[in-house]
Amino acid sequence: MKPFDLNNDPKIKSGFKTPEGYFDDFSQNLMARINQEKLVVKQTKVISIKPKYTKLYWSVAAVFALIITGAFIYNYSIVKDNSIEFEDLENYVSYHPNITTFDLVKELNNADIKQLEENLSNNEELINNNSLETYLLNNQNIEEILID
Amino acid sequence: MQEDKALIEDLLNLKTQNTAFQKLVFLYQKQLYNQIRSIVIDHDDAHDVLQNTFIKVFHNLSSFKGESKLFSWIYRIATNEAITFINKKAKKNKITNYEVVEKLINNLESDVYFEGDEIQLKLQKAIATLPEKQQLVFKMKYFEELKYEELSKILDTSVGSLKASYHHAVKKIENYLKNN
Numbered sequence: 001m002k003p004f005d006l007n008n009d010p011k012i013k014s015g016f017k018t019p020e021g022y023f024d025d026f027s028q029n030l031m032a033r034i035n036q037e038k039l040v041v042k043q044t045k046v047i048s049i050k051p052k053y054t055k056l057y058w059s060v061a062a063v064f065a066l067i068i069t070g071a072f073i074y075n076y077s078i079v080k081d082n083s084i085e086f087e088d089l090e091n092y093v094s095y096h097p098n099i100t101t102f103d104l105v106k107e108l109n110n111a112d113i114k115q116l117e118e119n120l121s122n123n124e125e126l127i128n129n130n131s132l133e134t135y136l137l138n139n140q141n142i143e144e145i146l147i148d
Numbered sequence: 149m150q151e152d153k154a155l156i157e158d159l160l161n162l163k164t165q166n167t168a169f170q171k172l173v174f175l176y177q178k179q180l181y182n183q184i185r186s187i188v189i190d191h192d193d194a195h196d197v198l199q200n201t202f203i204k205v206f207h208n209l210s211s212f213k214g215e216s217k218l219f220s221w222i223y224r225i226a227t228n229e230a231i232t233f234i235n236k237k238a239k240k241n242k243i244t245n246y247e248v249v250e251k252l253i254n255n256l257e258s259d260v261y262f263e264g265d266e267i268q269l270k271l272q273k274a275i276a277t278l279p280e281k282q283q284l285v286f287k288m289k290y291f292e293e294l295k296y297e298e299l300s301k302i303l304d305t306s307v308g309s310l311k312a313s314y315h316h317a318v319k320k321i322e323n324y325l326k327n328n
Contacts (some may be wrong), residue, residue, distance in 0.1 A: 004325045006318050012271050014150075014291050015264020016185050022195075023181075027173040030202055036300065037203075040152065 152218040159209050173202055179292065180226045185196065186287040187230035189252035191261035197233050202225040220301040227284070227302060249276050249283075267325075274324035278317055285310055286317040 006012075108116070173324040176273060185194040206223050212221055238248045256262050257269060262271070269273035275283055284303065288294045289310075296307045303310070 002165070005321045006322060010288070011297060012268055014182070014186060015262050015263070015268035015272065016182070017261050017263045018181070018191065019261070023177055025178055027170050027199075030173060030199055031170060033199065034169075103314055 152214065154213060155218065156209065156214070157162050169206060172205070172218075172222075176222055177202075180222065182298055183223065183288065183292060184230045186291060187227070187250065187284070188233055189256065190259070194230075194234060197229050198226070201229045204229065220298060223298075224304075225300045245280060270328060271323055273323070273328070274321040275317075277324060278320060282313050282317040282320075285313040286321070289314050 155168060155172065157281060158164040159172065161168075177198070181194060181198050184197045184201070185191065188194050188197055201222070202227055208225075212218065213323045234245050241248070242250075253272050256264075256311055262269075275286060278286065285299065288299055288302070289296075294302070296310050299305070299310050300307050305313075
């Protein structure tokens with residue numbers, strides 16, 4: 001069989017065909033479709049029942065709702081008593097082992113120290129030699145305490 | 149390009165738009181149909197894609213920047229619409245684009261809108277064995293007789309690449325025709 005040479009042999013046509021008069025009617029049908037689509041778009045715009053400023057109304061309402069919610073949350077979350085919960089403080093110190101006694105003492109002012117002294121003197125009668133001895137004997141980490 | 153400019157002006161002018169658009173359709177409908185049909189194979193599908201192409205052209209006329217010829221721009225839209233059609237068909241049937249085209253070609257013999265003889269049918273089958281891009285290049289060069297420079301603008305590929313692609317496509321098809 002003679003080998004094919006597509007570049008030099010007579011062109012082989014695709015073999016595709018169209019219905020009779022296809023191209024005669026095509027542009028007419030196409031214009032009809034485009035005009036129909038234009039009409040639908042026009043009618044959609046006319047039929048729309050949404051008021052002109054709907055978007056604006058909803059935006060304002062959303063902003064107002066946010067302000068009310070924000071104010072509510074703010075009021076709810078105000079801490080009337082500015083003091084930190086003791087448990088929170090204890091947790092903070094225990095999870096930050098780098099904080100030394102010196103760091104803590106540095107933060108005390110005269111009023112704090114006076115308060116501490118008063119507390120100590122109030123508790124003094126509870127801390128007698130026997131109590132202290134008992135505590136030390138019962139505490140396994142005595143050496144660490146002494147080092148501290 | 150000057151002719152393009154005048155036509156585009158008429159297309160963008162609401163008073164002359166419809167007449168200008170009909171002129172545009174008349175100018176390019178056959179060539180675009182052939183290009184689309186060569187990709188989607190089936191006539192009814194080609195008709196749908198051709199209509200969608202012109203509608204897309206109509207709605208995007210104002211975005212045509214005039215950097216290329218109007219024809220190249222429209223041709224590119226047509227090619228993309230046809231490829232997108234095949235992609236959607238493949239996705240819908242959960243098969244590859246290659247398989248979609250293979251199926252269509254296998255049904256060609258019984259297609260009412262195919263009047264090809266044995267060699268024409270064989271050629272279509274041979275083309276269907278090529279990679280997607282090579283198929284496109286071959287069809288546009290061989291059947292539509294587009295110049296490489298035009299192909300380059302439409303497919304956004306270098307002339308060198310296109311020449312290589314076409315050369316490989318021809319060799320594979322010649323081989324297929326010899327062995328089948």
